[in-house]
Amino acid sequence: MGRLCVVATPIGNLGDITLRALETLKSADLIACEDTRTSATLLAHYGITTRTVSYHAHNEAMMSEKLLQQLQQGATIALISDAGTPLVSDPGARLVAAARAADIPVTPLPGASALLAALTMAGLPAQPFYFGGFLPPKTQACAQLLASLKTLQATLVFYEAPHRLIETLQTLQQHLGDRQAAVAREITKHFESCPRGSLSTLITHFTAHAPRGECVVLVEGASEAERMSEDAIDAALRAALTRLSVKEAVAEITAISGQPRRVIYQRALALTGA
Numbered sequence: 001m002g003r004l005c006v007v008a009t010p011i012g013n014l015g016d017i018t019l020r021a022l023e024t025l026k027s028a029d030l031i032a033c034e035d036t037r038t039s040a041t042l043l044a045h046y047g048i049t050t051r052t053v054s055y056h057a058h059n060e061a062m063m064s065e066k067l068l069q070q071l072q073q074g075a076t077i078a079l080i081s082d083a084g085t086p087l088v089s090d091p092g093a094r095l096v097a098a099a100r101a102a103d104i105p106v107t108p109l110p111g112a113s114a115l116l117a118a119l120t121m122a123g124l125p126a127q128p129f130y131f132g133g134f135l136p137p138k139t140q141a142c143a144q145l146l147a148s149l150k151t152l153q154a155t156l157v158f159y160e161a162p163h164r165l166i167e168t169l170q171t172l173q174q175h176l177g178d179r180q181a182a183v184a185r186e187i188t189k190h191f192e193s194c195p196r197g198s199l200s201t202l203i204t205h206f207t208a209h210a211p212r213g214e215c216v217v218l219v220e221g222a223s224e225a226e227r228m229s230e231d232a233i234d235a236a237l238r239a240a241l242t243r244l245s246v247k248e249a250v251a252e253i254t255a256i257s258g259q260p261r262r263v264i265y266q267r268a269l270a271l272t273g274a
Contacts, residue, residue, distance in 0.1 A: 001072070001074065001103075001104055002029075002070065002071040002072065002073065002074045002075040002076055002077065003071070003077075003104065003105045003106075003107060004071055004077050004095065004096065004099045004104060004105070004106045004107070005024050005028065005076065005077070005078045005079065005106075005107045005109055006079050006085075006087070006096065006106065006107070006108045006109065007021050007024055007025060007078045007080050007086070007109045007111070008021065008080075008085040008086070008109060008110055008111030008112050008113065009021070009039075009042055009080050009081070009083060009084065009112065010112050010188065011083045011084045011112045011114050011117065011187055011188055012083070012186065012187060012192075013189065014041075014042060014045050016111070016188055017042075017046075017111060018109065018110075018111050020109055021109045021111055022046055022048070024078055024109055025043070025046075025048050025080075026046075026048050027050075028050050028076045028077060028078040029050075029075040029076050029077065030050065030051055030070065030075060030076075030077045030078070031043075031050050031052045031053075031077070031078045031080060032052075032053055032054075032055035032063070032067060032077055032079045032080070032095070033052050033053070033055065033080055033081075033082075034054075034055065034056050034081040034082045034091060035054065035056065035082055036052045036054050038082045038083075039080060040052075050078075055067070055079065055092075055095070056091055057091050060091050060094050060095070061094065064095045064098050065098075067095055068095070068098045068102060068104075071102070072102060072104070079092050079095060079096075083114075084112050084113050084114050084115075085110070085111065088113060088115060088133075089133040089134060089159050112188070114159070114184075114187055114214070115131055115157060115159075117184070117187045117188070117216075118157065118182075118187065118218060119155070119218070121184055121187075122182035122184060122194055122196065122218045123196055124155045124180070124181075124182060124196075124218050124219075124220055125154075125155050125220075125221070127154075128153075128154040128155070128221075129154050129155040129156070129157055130152055130154045130155070130157065130221075131157045131158075132145070132149075132156065132157065132158045133159055134158065134160065135168060135171070141243075142171060143175060144239040144242065144243070145239075146171070146172070146175035147235060147236060147239050148236040148239050148240055148252065148256060149256065150175065150176055150222060150226070150232075151226050151227055151228040151232060151236075151256060151257065152221055152255075152256045153222050153224075153227075155218055155219070155220060155221055156176075156218070156219040156220075157217070157218050158216070158217045158219075159214070159215070159216060159217075160214075160215045160216075160217050161214065161215070162185070162212050162213060162215060165183065165206055165211045165215050166203060166206050166207060166211075168217060169181070169183075169199055169202055169203045169206070169217070170203060172199055172217070172219055173200060173203070178198045178199050178200050179198065179199055179219050179220045180196070180197070180198060180219075181196070181198070181199050181202055181217065181219040181220065182194055182195065182196040182217075182218045183195055183196075183202055183211070183215050183216070183217055183218075184215065184218070185211060185212070185213045185214065185216070186212070186214075187216070189213065191212070191213070199219070227257075228256070228257045228259075230267075233253060233257050233259065233264070233267060234267060234271065236253050236256060236257070237250075237264070237267060237268055237271055238271060240252050240253055241268070241272065246269075246272060249268060250264050250268050253268075
């Protein structure tokens with residue numbers, strides 16, 4: 001039986017890789033990369049000549065089957081993304097699930113993560129936090145998600161591309177209010193920065209200084225005064241039930257509202273007519 005190694009790689013500075021990760025990449029039979037061209041820079045820097053294949057969002061289903069066959073034949077495969085930790089807003093979940101279902105060992109090799117790096121530099125509470133990846137591109141889905149998060153007493157963290165940053169900051173201000181926030185960009189690179197202020201201040205800043213590089217947006221959580229009313233709980237439940245099962249929606253809104261699960265469950269049943 002083979003082994004699947006989930007390997008974190010640098011998010012910018014090539015020095016941010018562990019010795020164990022280098023050893024694994026050198027000794028693996030195959031490296032599955034989100035983009036072989038991007039990974040080639042890292043591998044060449046460390047003299048790693050292991051064979052690579054592309055494993056990305058558009059071929060994930062097909063490649064998961066092929067890689068699983070190789071794992072079952074005894075291969076050791078290292079899974080990496082373009083930067084950071086695989087599966088965190090990157091492909092890999094399908095392959096990991098398939099490997100575990102086939103009783104193939106899955107070994108994580110922790111390392112760089114833009115999410116955790118941003119939390120440590122932003123000056124907002126690092127726990128609890130909610131990580132949402134990239135916000136939904138469709139307006140209605142985005143509005144529903146932010147409505148369900150509006151009263152969450154946790155730092156909200158999202159990834160964003162530079163060309164969408166200002167629009168995203170405006171959307172966050174519209175749905176959450178003018179909260180304190182921070183934008184970490186170019187983390188570990190020469191032009192690393194993390195301006196902090198109200199969302200309106202950050203909108204003004206990035207309108208005057210066009211952002212470059214991938215961004216991590218962090219927004220302060222709800223205050224005690226913003227705890228959910230019964231009407232707000234029902235609104236959040238309705239939104240959650242459009243994309244989740246009753247069980248999943250109840251779990252999500254229980255975490256957001258701070259109310260007992262049995263209370264949220266009864267409200268969900270009432271809304272669905274069950």
